[in-house]
Amino acid sequence: MQPTENVRPFKLVKYFSYSSFFLLSIAFLSLAFIVSKGAKALILEKNKEYAFLVAENLNHQVFLQFTLPTVILFGHIRLREKAQFDRLDLIVRNTIHGFNIEQVNIYDLQGTIAYSTNPKLVGKKVIVPPEFQLAKSGTIASRLEGTKLKTYAPFRAEKSPGQTTNLVLGIFEITQDLSKDYQTIRHFKLTVGISAITIMSLLFLGLTLIVKRAERIIAARAEEQRRLENRLRQAEHLATLGQMIAAVSHEIRNPLGVISSTAEFLYKREKGNPTNAHMAQIIVEEVRRLNRILSEFLEFARPRVPKLTSCNIAGVIDKVLTFLKPNLEDKNIGVIKDYRSFPFIEADPELLYRAFLNIVINAIQALPPGGEIKVTVDENRPQRGVTIIFSDNGPGIPEDTLNQVFKPFFTTKEKGSGLGLPIVKNIIENHGGEVKIESEEGKGTKVIIFLPK
Numbered sequence: 001m002q003p004t005e006n007v008r009p010f011k012l013v014k015y016f017s018y019s020s021f022f023l024l025s026i027a028f029l030s031l032a033f034i035v036s037k038g039a040k041a042l043i044l045e046k047n048k049e050y051a052f053l054v055a056e057n058l059n060h061q062v063f064l065q066f067t068l069p070t071v072i073l074f075g076h077i078r079l080r081e082k083a084q085f086d087r088l089d090l091i092v093r094n095t096i097h098g099f100n101i102e103q104v105n106i107y108d109l110q111g112t113i114a115y116s117t118n119p120k121l122v123g124k125k126v127i128v129p130p131e132f133q134l135a136k137s138g139t140i141a142s143r144l145e146g147t148k149l150k151t152y153a154p155f156r157a158e159k160s161p162g163q164t165t166n167l168v169l170g171i172f173e174i175t176q177d178l179s180k181d182y183q184t185i186r187h188f189k190l191t192v193g194i195s196a197i198t199i200m201s202l203l204f205l206g207l208t209l210i211v212k213r214a215e216r217i218i219a220a221r222a223e224e225q226r227r228l229e230n231r232l233r234q235a236e237h238l239a240t241l242g243q244m245i246a247a248v249s250h251e252i253r254n255p256l257g258v259i260s261s262t263a264e265f266l267y268k269r270e271k272g273n274p275t276n277a278h279m280a281q282i283i284v285e286e287v288r289r290l291n292r293i294l295s296e297f298l299e300f301a302r303p304r305v306p307k308l309t310s311c312n313i314a315g316v317i318d319k320v321l322t323f324l325k326p327n328l329e330d331k332n333i334g335v336i337k338d339y340r341s342f343p344f345i346e347a348d349p350e351l352l353y354r355a356f357l358n359i360v361i362n363a364i365q366a367l368p369p370g371g372e373i374k375v376t377v378d379e380n381r382p383q384r385g386v387t388i389i390f391s392d393n394g395p396g397i398p399e400d401t402l403n404q405v406f407k408p409f410f411t412t413k414e415k416g417s418g419l420g421l422p423i424v425k426n427i428i429e430n431h432g433g434e435v436k437i438e439s440e441e442g443k444g445t446k447v448i449i450f451l452p453k
Contacts, residue, residue: 032192055153105173147179260287306348340378355427358420366394385452397439
């Protein structure tokens with residue numbers, strides 16, 4: 001009986017190992033297939049939305065900057081004329097500059113290519129796909145040809161800027177190359193497959209060890225997957241936001257520059273007329289405010305990667321307080337510096353200056369005349385870092401507001417952009433640190449920052 005008793009447990013473990021290996025391998029491969037399929041669908045949908053945005057922008061720019069001026073100047077549109085073709089080509093290329101677009105074709109309603117960023121295609125008549133007919137009827141549609149995503153969008157006349165009509169003048173064909181995205185997915189599938197085989201091989205080392213290891217690995221992977229998904233969502237959001245802001249900034253900043261220079265000229269010319277000079281000055285100030293807001297949008301959507309160097313935290317704070325000294329004196333606000341140590345860390349002093357500046361400006365704006373700001377700097381040995389605390393004796397922050405202060409675009413200020421504290425949070429977290437705010441109405445506010453050494 002003794003030999004039999006020794007063999008049975010071994011066979012049971014071996015059977016369980018093979019069964020677990022087979023079942024878990026199928027599960028992992030299925031998961032990789034589902035995730036990769038979902039990732040493909042997500043990438044395809046994201047690029048469709050991206051193409052729709054480009055199509056709307058192209059429609060507006062081509063109609064406004066090419067169609068209307070050309071009809072007014074020449075009375076007709078003939079892209080065979082080099083001057084007209086070159087003008088349209090310049091407008092299209094300027095519009096898609098900075099966007100991930102491989103090629104743009106403009107068809108007439110009969111399916112002939114009237115314009116293309118590839119001049120060799122101009123004048124060719126092609127067999128149009130069903131999506132072309134959908135676009136001709138006024139509906140934007142996309143089709144996938146291998147790794148190329150082709151989007152067909154109607155080129156509509158506009159009755160006013162941004163307001164299109166039902167009159168379709170032609171068809172845009174916007175081509176995007178998705179090969180890099182698909183290559184990333186293939187690498188992901190390969191990585192998952194290799195990881196699965198490696199992990200499953202550990203089953204042969206013993207049932208108890210494998211079960212315990214499997215539990216730890218599954219828990220760690222689930223947590224890592226959640227973190228990666230959160231980062232992916234945030235990265236997609238910021239990428240989309242950055243693209244939109246870059247496009248909008250490009251369109252807005254040039255007119256703002258013209259407005260500003262014109263207003264400054266009027267201000268100098270109308271100095272003898274106080275009313276007109278004052279109105280011109282208001283325009284200049286508002287244009288500067290809009291430029292600052294645009295800069296904050298870009299800084300939030302495209303945060304700068306820290307350039308790490310040896311940085312004296314106390315020195316950065318002193319620089320901020322020196323810069324804001326006139327503001328502090330203007331409101332008679334006292335500053336207490338409680339530097340319990342003078343630590344040096346690896347950080348980007350310019351970015352930390354920007355973060356600390358935002359925090360102190362917020363405190364100055366919240367404090368009544370005669371208020372007080374205290375800055376504490378101390379080493380945090382247990383966590384191997386530095387703790388910085390900015391505290392004030394102001395009115396504090398209501399609880400419902402405190403939960404939203406780090407949300408982008410949330411602000412209680414009349415002229416605030418709502419990006420000050422989110423930018424602070426981005427800067428600190430990009431240094432591997434943490435920032436939190438403690439506040440109670442009537443008892444002031446504390447901004448607590450931890451930065452690793």
